[in-house]
Amino acid sequence: MHELLENMCQKCTNTPLIGEPAPEFGAMTTHGYIEFPKDYRGKWVVLFSHPGDFTPVCTTEFMTFQSMIDEFKAINTELIGLSVDSVASHLGWIQSIKTDVSFQGWEGMEITFPIIADNGMRIAGLYGMIHPNVSDTSTIRSVFIIDPRGIIRTTLYYPVSVGRNITEIKRIIIALQTGDAFHVVTPAEWIPGDNVISIPPRTTFEIKNKAKNKTKDKNAWFLSFKHISPEMILEKITNQKLLSKPSNKNKDSNKRKKK
16 A cells, blocks of 8 residues: 555656646546546546545535536536545535535535546546645645647646635636637736737747837737637637626526526
8 A cells, every 4th residue: 555655646746737638547437437538529628636525625616616517518618527536435425415515505406527436546646636745645626627639728736725716717718718719818817808918029020010010009019919809709619608707696596596
């Protein structure tokens, strides 16, 4: 057992990096066997780990992910959870969520996305989800956003004591999709409807050309904003208007529907 944990710790230093292919694996889930990322080609994926079943913070995260699942599907994104618990444990936990948990007005909530059973910590090792200084035997709150080609585009890590901001995960995906579709980058605090940033000039000729065509733009040569409407973004990445954060009224309505 000691040797297994030692090997796992060594593997955890090999966390896959942004821009690299997502490590391949086959695994049992609450929805049956999957081969990843093969079975998800053409989809964006949020692959996220949690420290353990029947834990309070993880329960609130899973319920929040579930409450937004249609919003993720609208932007061509699938959710996959993972911990080192068994399928039986996962099933017992999500059944308990459905029958015994109330959070943010949600009750009777059914978790409909798959949860991977990683009892041997094999997948956790491939993705660097075990951080030995926190725990040798459970995964931390890691998030991997993987694009339709199976490339890792974002990694996030949260301490065990802090629940994730699911709206921020969705915002990141939309920003990545917007950048891919329009060849732009997004500034701090960006949400759909805000100005984006054009790719800066990369040659002296491009700098001179920008200076020659400069009109109302008072910014330096390396910073140029332009507007892309939410409607244009919608046309590129989805057919449903689920990009903006719902109003409190709509949120309350959604909560009532979950009861």
